[in-house]
Amino acid sequence: MNSNLSRLFMVAITLAALGLDGVAVAREAHSTTAASTCLTPAAWHTLDGERPHVAGALPLLGEIAQRDVVLLGELHDVADHHRWQAQVLAALHVQRPNMVIGFEMFPRRVQPALDRWVAGKLTVKEFLQQSEWGKVWNAPAELYLPLFEFARINRIRMVALNVDQALTRAIADKGWDAVPPGEREGVGRPATPTELYRDHLFRAYREHPPRNDRKDGKAAQSDAAFGYFVESQTTWDRAMAEVLARSLKPGPAGDKPLVVGIMGSGHIRFGDGVPHQLRDLGVTRIGALLPLPADFDCDTVRAGLADAVFALPVQAGAQPEPPRLGVRLEDEDGGVRIVEVTAGSLAERTGLKNGDRLVEVAGRPVKQSRSVSASVRGQPPGTWLPVRVKRGDETLDLVVKFPPAP
Numbered sequence: 001m002n003s004n005l006s007r008l009f010m011v012a013i014t015l016a017a018l019g020l021d022g023v024a025v026a027r028e029a030h031s032t033t034a035a036s037t038c039l040t041p042a043a044w045h046t047l048d049g050e051r052p053h054v055a056g057a058l059p060l061l062g063e064i065a066q067r068d069v070v071l072l073g074e075l076h077d078v079a080d081h082h083r084w085q086a087q088v089l090a091a092l093h094v095q096r097p098n099m100v101i102g103f104e105m106f107p108r109r110v111q112p113a114l115d116r117w118v119a120g121k122l123t124v125k126e127f128l129q130q131s132e133w134g135k136v137w138n139a140p141a142e143l144y145l146p147l148f149e150f151a152r153i154n155r156i157r158m159v160a161l162n163v164d165q166a167l168t169r170a171i172a173d174k175g176w177d178a179v180p181p182g183e184r185e186g187v188g189r190p191a192t193p194t195e196l197y198r199d200h201l202f203r204a205y206r207e208h209p210p211r212n213d214r215k216d217g218k219a220a221q222s223d224a225a226f227g228y229f230v231e232s233q234t235t236w237d238r239a240m241a242e243v244l245a246r247s248l249k250p251g252p253a254g255d256k257p258l259v260v261g262i263m264g265s266g267h268i269r270f271g272d273g274v275p276h277q278l279r280d281l282g283v284t285r286i287g288a289l290l291p292l293p294a295d296f297d298c299d300t301v302r303a304g305l306a307d308a309v310f311a312l313p314v315q316a317g318a319q320p321e322p323p324r325l326g327v328r329l330e331d332e333d334g335g336v337r338i339v340e341v342t343a344g345s346l347a348e349r350t351g352l353k354n355g356d357r358l359v360e361v362a363g364r365p366v367k368q369s370r371s372v373s374a375s376v377r378g379q380p381p382g383t384w385l386p387v388r389v390k391r392g393d394e395t396l397d398l399v400v401k402f403p404p405a406p
Contacts, residue, residue: 073265106160241277
């Protein structure tokens with residue numbers, strides 16, 4: 001058997017073992033799927049027409065593996081998204097063993113910890129401590145550990161894609177031009193975003209604008225603050241794109257690695273975000289793959305969303321009760337004050353007290369109590385939520401530690 005056929009044979013074995021051989025599974029599942037749905041569970045779909053089309057995993061991933069950069073999306077707190085990422089990484093690695101994996105969740109300053117981890121010089125505990133996991137990223141570490149272990153046992157280089165939050169906060173507060181070049185961590189000016197991406201960012205901004213000087217209290221795309229918000233988000237995209245582009249440098253054998261980026265789906269959708277910045281850097285051979293629940297809104301699954309999506313079967317199980325902080329809040333003078341802390345609550349165990357003014361939750365400025373409630377309700381079990389409070393003349397940084405699911 002020649003080397004090419006051998007490689008394809010190994011790919012087929014890997015895909016079958018990982019449950020990624022979509023055609024046979026899809027055809028069987030399609031007979032039991034309601035006619036109104038557009039995604040078939042446990043199958044890959046391409047998006048090159050009016051409706052998604054089921055695609056075979058072997059030819060699809062075989063073609064994707066020939067790209068320079070492949071981006072794998074996720075919702076950070078959905079376990080099945082990370083299981084899917086691990087499967088795809090394994091399938092791509094069979095075809096392109098020379099691989100680099102970039103992770104959104106690590107700021108550049110912790111790169112030495114990633115290098116020591118891949119070299120087998122750190123325990124899991126040491127790695128999470130030195131990579132500042134609880135400080136930088138709120139999602140449970142166990143969701144990502146299979147990806148980290150995959151890189152370690154295969155000696156695949158891991159690279160930190162992100163910048164320090166202080167940089168994106170500073171840009172969101174006063175704009176790109178007001179941040180001295182020496183404080184930009186070497187990140188170049190981002191390419192101008194598309195109008196579609198600006199609209200997407202505005203929908204997010206409109207929910208919790210950092211500040212608003214308009215008399216009617218409504219946010220507008222013409223607001224200077226929104227312009228700063230766009231610059232902050234595109235700097236985030238640019239920083240990740242630059243690391244991915246630099247990682248394409250050929251190794252000692254002269255072969256260029258396959259660079260895979262692990263990041264939130266919002267940085268990938270419709271070719272905006274990171275793909276847009278990569279193209280500006282001259283990287284055009286980009287693959288974008290997303291996981292979606294099989295019952296996803298069909299109106300959103302349209303051409304251009306990604307090169308392909310994988311439909312994750314919906315898992316049965318009762319939804320957990322939304323977490324509760326245990327406080328009574330009151331909107332006051334453009335901020336939020338804690339009126340009462342319930343005895344024995346998460347708030348009390350965290351150290352929050354009556355009269356504290358909430359300044360930030362999850363790194364975002366707090367303007368209204370409803371935004372605080374939304375942040376708490378959206379927090380997965382077992383995660384940490386950083387909060388900043390003003391107590392008299394003192395500013396305190398506290399962390400609410402939500403208990404794991406029973």
